[in-house]
Amino acid sequence: MTLFDFSQSIKALNNQKKFSETLKFFKENKTEFKPDDIGLNKFIVYEMISALIETNHYEVIFTFIEQHNIVLDEKNFGYLLKKFKDKPSVNWTVVNKFCDLVSVDNLDTECKTIEVERKGEKKPMELASDKENWYAFKTKALFETQQYQECYEFSKKALENFEKFHYSNEIWFARRIALSKKHLGNSADALNELLQVLRRKKEWFIQNEVAEIYKENGDFDKAFKYAIEAINNFGDLEYKVGLLVLIANILGHKEETELSFKHYMLSKLLRQQEEWKVPPTLDYALQNLGFTQIPLEQLPNLKKELKNYWNTFKQPQTKSFDKTKTTTGQNLDGEIVEIRNDNERGKDGFLKSNGQKYYFSVSSNFHLTPNIFVGKKVLFEILPPTETKKEQVRIKKVIT
Template sequence: MTKNIRKELNEAKKAYQSKNYEDALNIYEKHFIENPENLNEWDKIFYSWSLYQIYIKDCEDEDKLFQAAETVTELIEQEDLTKKSVCAYTFSVFKVLDYLYAQKDYYTLIVWLEKIDSSLLDQNRYEKDDRVFRSRKEKYFDYATKSYFECNDFERCIEVSKEALSSLNKYTNNSDIWYRWRIAKSLKELFKNKEALIYLNEVLKVKKDWFVFKEIAENYYILKDCKKAQKYLCDAVLTNDPIRIKVNLYYLAYKILKDINPDIAHKHIELFYAIKMENDSKVPEDIGDLLIEDEHLDKKVLEREIKDYWTEFKFKDKKLQYGTVTKIFEHGKSGFITSDDNESVYFNVYEFKEGKASLGQYVSFFTEKSFDKTKNRESVRAIHIKAQL
């Protein structure tokens, strides 16, 4: 290498350090094209950072973003961010990952995920505007588990999700629950329904969403255990979520109930059909022969009749209890009822079916098993609370 070449490369380094990124990039690109062997390891690092600053950091041109990031991965190797604070390789690849994830391009995302060694990623979270943001390692696992599931690589989804659960020391926004959720969904796709239920019950301890109940009901239905399927189906139907987002739940209910209670099963399929017709959506072929008079369907009436059925189903074998509201927390969202048997029972205010919760109020209620996230143990909570005169 001549003295002039080394002088130019040193000038490129000084230009970068002075934040003259374009000047630095022009010099590095020239020598990389003409005589790439002249670039030493530090030249490659500064060349990579120049590419990052110009084409990757805030780039809106997809082609330039991909081309620059690809060049970075050819120039240098990924460094260990548990020992260093910066790495042009990792920063560049993650910019591509963020872009692809936003585009929901999961197949290409997997290609770029495979350029990352997750063991070299840090677990440093950061806070901004009272929000906690994921570490790079957690983001990697979020992207990877979602991508493998969406691409139907269920075995790999399970493998990476389990790796996330064993290697992360902190979880943001219940990400550990979503890893278990994806494991369960993948196991169902692999016809391992009993194993799926193990993970779903872990999810249910924290998330009481309708779709979790539905997923459990569906697994029991596949296992031909309609009794347990009905139990979780009931909880899914009785949530207060809009019926339009639960449309497929009513189709599942129809399949579970059609040989148990044909009349109520038909109401579920009518509601399913009405929602589908309202949105001009296709319906499964197996309901094509059913006698559904769509011009007479009233979604509100059907929803009320269905909820009445499931409310009776839910509480038919439960003991109705009575007690007094003795504590409401300052945030107003929950509190405690002291039962007539002198037991203290936790409640959420949304369980009040009539009126609002107030101290000293005498109420009736049922109880069900719950999970105390603060104490990390099973508990009991009051549900279907009604004020008593």
């Protein structure tokens, strides 16, 4: 068997998604070739690292690279890096280590353009360069692994290195700078910078972060304002259980004890409904307030009551719609049939239901995004158009 035959066999197994068989085949036949010859073959290197990522053999990647004296091909690096992000659960420690295998200064700065179809129209879309993607992954990995000083430094360097950004990366870099400063003890600068980010990107989790700093500073009125804006903002309530605890804590400081209890209770019931662990601190807070706890079957009533309470803080100009008078707002079953883009910003593509295709777009911060792939069955609804947005698809649950 020649080295070419060896590489083609590995590629064929990967193309069939038989990644475990790829690893077995490599182990059984690698001794026929010199380690350095394997390491110099960029096709074998790419396919083997791909198989190791797919099978979650992360540490073996670095052993494989060391044993075969591999210098990663910079042109393949970006494709391999993206494979980590496609995993249902991203191992940011590994991503951070993987980023260090190349010199960022040697990565391509070219921004390729692809053609995407949206609502039946084909439009050009410019992609981030490998260099910009490296900074996006590296800073995210540093933040997730709590290396805040390095996260701050690399995020700052990223903002200085590029004149044009993609997928709102300039906003995410600025956010990481602000949050790193907070963790490094500079909450004043962190707050000011998060407020600037919020002017450009009104996401609930950024409002939540602003509220947390105001609470830590003892400004409970402003903390409450931003926390309520966050709870009223777009996003599944089930994934705002931490925000509910924050609101409960703020209400406690404002001496609104019963409302505080109900927010703690809602956080606990949502966790129980989703079969998530209830933190001991949450149980302690509820016991400390002394009210009789609400049973799980009363969750719909509690949710409705508190939603009505939150709605009293909405701005008068906010318009709502009556779902009973429209065909939208109903839960529908569908299947993901195409992924157009999958990047730092999130994913978009098409799903199909009852013979009709619908365009969807999900943020990288949306909890279901890692589980959205071609072939996945989903539960979704169609949100009606508003004054500023067209009709939108909202994915609510991944079924299989």
